[in-house]
Amino acid sequence: MERVRACVVGATGYAGVEVCRLVLAHPALELTMATDRKEAGTRLDAVYPSLAGACEIVLSLPEPDAIAAAADVAFLAVPHTASLALTPELLARGVNVIDLSADYRLHDPAVYEAWYATPHTSPELLSQTVYGLPELFRAGVAELAARRAAGEAVLVAVPGCYPTATALAAAPALASGLATGDLVIADAISGVSGAGRGCNARTHFCHANESVEAYGVAKHRHTPEIEQTLSEVAGREMSVVFTPHLAPLTRGLLSTVYLEAAPGVTAEDVQAAYERAYADEPLVTALPAGSMPATSSVFGTARAQVGVALDDRRRRTIVASCAIDNLGKGAAAQAVQCANIVLGLPETTGLLAPAPLV
Ligand SMILES: NC(=O)C1=CN([C@@H]2O[C@H](COP(=O)(O)OP(=O)(O)OC[C@H]3O[C@@H](n4cnc5c(N)ncnc54)[C@H](OP(=O)(O)O)[C@@H]3O)[C@@H](O)[C@H]2O)C=CC1
Numbered sequence: 001m002e003r004v005r006a007c008v009v010g011a012t013g014y015a016g017v018e019v020c021r022l023v024l025a026h027p028a029l030e031l032t033m034a035t036d037r038k039e040a041g042t043r044l045d046a047v048y049p050s051l052a053g054a055c056e057i058v059l060s061l062p063e064p065d066a067i068a069a070a071a072d073v074a075f076l077a078v079p080h081t082a083s084l085a086l087t088p089e090l091l092a093r094g095v096n097v098i099d100l101s102a103d104y105r106l107h108d109p110a111v112y113e114a115w116y117a118t119p120h121t122s123p124e125l126l127s128q129t130v131y132g133l134p135e136l137f138r139a140g141v142a143e144l145a146a147r148r149a150a151g152e153a154v155l156v157a158v159p160g161c162y163p164t165a166t167a168l169a170a171a172p173a174l175a176s177g178l179a180t181g182d183l184v185i186a187d188a189i190s191g192v193s194g195a196g197r198g199c200n201a202r203t204h205f206c207h208a209n210e211s212v213e214a215y216g217v218a219k220h221r222h223t224p225e226i227e228q229t230l231s232e233v234a235g236r237e238m239s240v241v242f243t244p245h246l247a248p249l250t251r252g253l254l255s256t257v258y259l260e261a262a263p264g265v266t267a268e269d270v271q272a273a274y275e276r277a278y279a280d281e282p283l284v285t286a287l288p289a290g291s292m293p294a295t296s297s298v299f300g301t302a303r304a305q306v307g308v309a310l311d312d313r314r315r316r317t318i319v320a321s322c323a324i325d326n327l328g329k330g331a332a333a334q335a336v337q338c339a340n341i342v343l344g345l346p347e348t349t350g351l352l353a354p355a356p357l358v
Pocket residue numbers: 009010011012013014015016035036037038039062076077078079080082100101102159160161193194195196197198326327330331
């Protein structure tokens with residue numbers, strides 16, 4: 001198999017090191033470069049001893065010329081705004097970009113600027129960017145494979161962890177027309193690695209351990225991203241009431257959504273719609289009727305599990321829940337899934353390892 005050279009930018013971050021781990025085990029990708037500004041000159045396995053024996057790479061600075069010399073594809077596991085600085089430079093040098101940050105996810109630069117409180121410095125790239133949630137937008141990602149084959153350097157905006165789980169939970173109800181109205185309520189819970197490697201008062205062990213709390217209430221920056229996806233799936237303008245919670249888990253994310261059922265819809269209709277939607281999806285499982293997903297079932301994997309029920313005794317509400325690993329399907333694994341499609345590889349290459357059982 002031809003090997004494609006890959007660079008991970010932000011390789012010492014939690015999402016970045018998970019991309020490194022997946023690339024190191026991938027049969028068609030070769031990790032040729034990993035960057036970090038503070039740790040440049042240090043071996044990656046000195047920062048993450050769990051990689052000892054698997055990787056001898058020395059971290060370097062994220063300089064576009066060096067990345068273009070070393071790699072055909074760059075995974076940007078950097079905070080938002082850092083990608084705005086790097087992406088145009090890399091595309092101009094012919095490097096394909098798989099961006100894990102939020103910088104190119106929102107189609108409308110004005111919405112980005114309103115929620116991220118910073119100017120979008122390359123809005124001209126947004127119309128060429130594809131939102132990398134293959135289960136909902138596979139054709140768009142696949143188009144990038146054709147554009148890359150024709151010689152273009154392409155850009156995938158990999159979704160956020162909360163938007164991934166929330167969209168996978170709500171999409172079958174909206175796409176099938178079984179949910180009515182324009183409102184989705186989403187309560188989501190994330191493990192602490194979702195906040196990255198840095199520590200603050202909210203994520204400090206002494207505060208986050210043994211405690212669960214809502215944060216970003218009524219103002220979290222994933223709100224417009226979720227609304228954008230759900231509106232596209234539903235074919236009408238949707239709004240979301242999105243409440244994220246931080247829970248004492250290292251990794252794992254669960255999003256539970258509530259939608260109004262259309263008149264006459266039965267529990268069997270809803271279950272059948274979810275089973276149909278994910279029947280051919282290798283990385284998403286619709287659980288049997290009566291089952292709801294657990295984050296432990298997808299820990300360390302590229303997979304998502306979705307469960308659904310209809311509360312038809314009172315307000316006729318569809319309740320659906322999706323579990324992912326925030327660093328897996330919520331970040332690094334989804335990035336590799338998108339890279340596989342862009343590179344013309346089977347979509348699940350390097351991604352099918354099951355979760356440890358305990
Ligand atoms: N953690 C998660 O579960 C998820 C994360 N993501 C996204 O992935 C990206 C990375 O997140 P995460 O791994 O959690 O973050 P971390 O804070 O753990 O890591 C960020 C990494 O980026 C590097 N970095 C920071 N600023 C710059 C810069 N200006 N230029 C180049 N490199 C930079 C950091 O190293 P240094 O500063 O030394 O260069 C570090 O290696 C973010 O956009 C995040 O939103 C998406 C989904 C889920």
